[in-house]
Amino acid sequence: MAIHYEEENAADSWFNGTVRTIPGWLVFAAATLAFATAIYHLAGGLFGVAEAFRHRLTHITLFLLLTFIFYPLGRKSWTAPLRLVSLVDLALILGTVGCYTYMISDIDGLAMRSGLPDPGDVINGTVLVLLVLESIRRTVGMALVILPVFFMLHAVFAPSFPGIFYAAPTEYESLISYLTMDTDGMLGIPVSVASTFIIAFMMFGAILVRSGAGQFFTDLAIATTGNMRGGPAKAAAIASALYGTLSGSTTANVVTSGSFTIPLMKSSGFSARVAASVEAIASNGGQIMPPIMGAAAFIIPMYIPGTGYRDVVMAALIPALLYFLSLLAMIHFEAGKKGLVGMPRSELPDFLKVLRRGWPLLLSLVAIITLLIMGFTPMVAGVAALIVTLVVIQFRPETRLGPADVIAGLENAIRATIPIAIACAAAGLIIGSMDLSGLAGRFSRLILEVSQGNMLPALIMTMIICVVLGMGMTTTIIYITLAALVVPSIVDMGVSPMAANLFVFYFGALSGVTPPIALTTYAAAGIAGSSPWTTGWTASKIGIASFIIPFMFVYTPGLLLNGSPFEIGIAAASAGLGVIVLAASIQGYFMSQLAAWERLLLAAAAMLLITPDARYGLAAVTLVAFVAFRQRRQGNANRTKEVRT
Incomplete structure (x- = not known):
């Protein structure tokens, strides 16, 4: 323990x-x-x-x-x-x-x-x-x-x-x-990453959050979505995406943003279990959200020869947007099912006032992206962003930090980095030992043999391995450990190196919300006062599309921006519609309550939309249109009946 x-x-x-x-x-x-x-x-x-x-x-x-x-x-x-x-x-x-x-x-x-x-x-x-x-x-x-x-x-x-x-x-x-x-053993690539990229961004993130960035992101999200149906929960998703991309820990994301968003969701009508589940899935999604991806955007290129930071960020963009589109759809349909409405505009923060008060905090993110695109190393970009943050926060009293606050912020960042740094050393021991024994290659061959060369069984096996081995570990460490163990097997089956690495990264991240050891979910449940076990299963249900998205981008290269603009657009539209109708099917609500057979039709449509095949797409759109037409017709009939009575 x-x-x-x-x-x-x-x-x-x-x-x-x-x-x-x-x-x-x-x-x-x-x-x-x-x-x-x-x-x-x-x-x-x-x-x-x-x-x-x-x-x-x-x-x-x-x-x-x-x-x-x-x-x-x-x-x-x-x-x-x-x-x-x-x-x-x-x-x-x-x-x-x-x-x-x-x-x-x-x-x-x-x-x-x-x-x-x-x-x-x-x-x-x-x-x-x-x-x-x-x-x-x-x-x-x-x-x-x-x-x-x-x-x-x-x-x-x-x-x-x-x-x-x-x-x-x-x-x-x-x-x-x-x-x-x-430098190929315990002091190999994982420790190299921890001693340069990760620690630089942990310090940057700690100072940024200490200056009020977490509250700024939350206020900005609430001002944007608070008046919508399920607005507080949607705000929690957006705030966690903004903050989570900076943080190397989903648990830290939950504690930082969830301490405010979970009570807000509960007060707006969501149950404690659903509020905790939404925050857990949203905080977990911050790890896959560009431009930083919890430092993974800088680690993944080290395992894919010939690629760089820009390649990873661009490839990860559409899958991340699909992840949060699915979560927002789940929230929307859950709120509709329970008859929840948004917050009154009088209770919402003013968007322009929030932006005027906190926009200097965004300059550090601009500095990071600019320096990385210019070719500077992530460590230089992280330290430069930290310096930019220290400068811009001094111009406003509400963000200004004194010397003691800066020292305490840096010290907190170092303490938060301890488990990551030590786990990287553990990953080095694993990778070094496998290099000497040759086990990684034989493990890959085992997956190939058991799956008999079929990609889908191999991907399912890889998914299970990632979720099981990743339990209780931080996202970056899960990826570093599994990249050497399971990625070669699916690359050997014809999956592109980028898709294979992102596949492993996504499922490693999902281990934080998947029972029985779901540290991110447990942290959210502790704040909400709900059962960790039932919250874990609810989070898995709310995040069901996140278990499908990695399969989608393996089979559909357009989702990783491989292909012509037309192919990429069709793939994104097909996948976007797919995660929305899947959310409706899971929640049992679309325009109104869904009958059991309507839920089955929408689930079938979602499965048909996993790949952008024209025939399957046409069939899926027909099913969705039929259900939508029937729901609208039934809604009109109900309104007419209400008027007559």
Whole structure:
């Protein structure tokens, strides 16, 4: 079980001197280390990072130290009463410092001995791996400890495993050397991403939110949709999309926007269960919404040779819009079924006033997109956006931050990054072990063999693997872990690399709202006061189209902007109509309550619209038109009857 730390506002109390449950020297040391970590990475974005191995080693060392301080042994939170500093924590901190000193003092020698380590290298590497595993247990949980341990044991004892797991063994010394003395193991691509892209945007997002961006996005969404049917829920969806694209955590998105939108939805007539479900699905969707996609927009190109940030963002745009179109349709039909109306205009914030008050906050997003299109690295873009934010927020009293607020914001960002940074190290252990054992290739062959070369069964298997393995993990870490494990199998079946990677990314993200381990849903249910289990199933129902969209863009390249403008337009229109009528079928409401057979007709129409085949499309449109005609005719008859009575 992961040990959770205190609420995000606790850092304020450190600087205000109100935390009394822990020694002052420890508070000072923790805050100083977190701030120093932020400054180190900011300096890397401004002036360039050190040589790859040195930078990644420093990065992971800093986050190991932060883990053993902020996730202490034997306490449920950082601010729990502390009588004595745990000797175990102190030993782990000293061990981390010792490993770093050993490696950094002889970094050239390590490079020369890579593959042929001496006994000291093996001992030091073993200790470092154990430190990482313990930090994973504390920050993420045992599930992510089991995976790297399994793959490391498999690499060493591969001849003892049956079936596809059988392989030639790897010497333990070679395994430790590869994992800790090479930039393809624990310090590989996942840690590279965490130490550059992710941490830069976590700091940017923390400062942006602290300056009032979360409230600005929420007010803007309410001003836009609040007077519509189901307006508060639609506002929650839009606000979560705007905020969620900046955040690397769907749970953080729920806590930030949901604390306001969930009570608002409940007060407008939605049940606690539905309100929590809408917020969970909307917050989850923020991870797939360009331009940032919770930092995944910068990670995915690293796994697709010849592509860049712009390619990923453009490809992900239509699927993301379909996701939120489906959610808005679900909300609209749910509100219609319950007879809910929008909020009075007198209770809504004024759109122009909200925009005038908060438009400077949008400049940072403009800065990010501009710098990325100009060819700057995501780390430079993230740090530059942070600087732009710090400048523009000073011009208005309501957004202005003092030095203590900025320091606390950066410190909060570093603390929020701890689980991500440590999980990236775990992903490196998994990928490095699979590289040595060759398991990834055999796993891909297994999917191909079981599916017998048929794409649909292979995609369904991949979907299940992504959802199951992704339970309890953050979106970016799920993708990094699964990209090496399952993407090659569906690429081998003829799926384009972009579609394959986005397919895995989407279903990895959906694991956050899918029972039984649905952390995003649980967080929303906690705010709403609903049952986590029933909320999870309701969220899956409301987000049903999100489980179909990845199949749609695999079979329809136009949804990823592959093809002529006409083909892309037809594909988008067909898919858009499909998710709307699917929502109506699921909710049992279109223009009015649907009969059972009408719901079946709309469900059939939705399935026919998955691919933009002209014959299927014509049949689907005919079915939808028939149901719409009957609903309108029935509505007119009911109104006539009401007038006569």
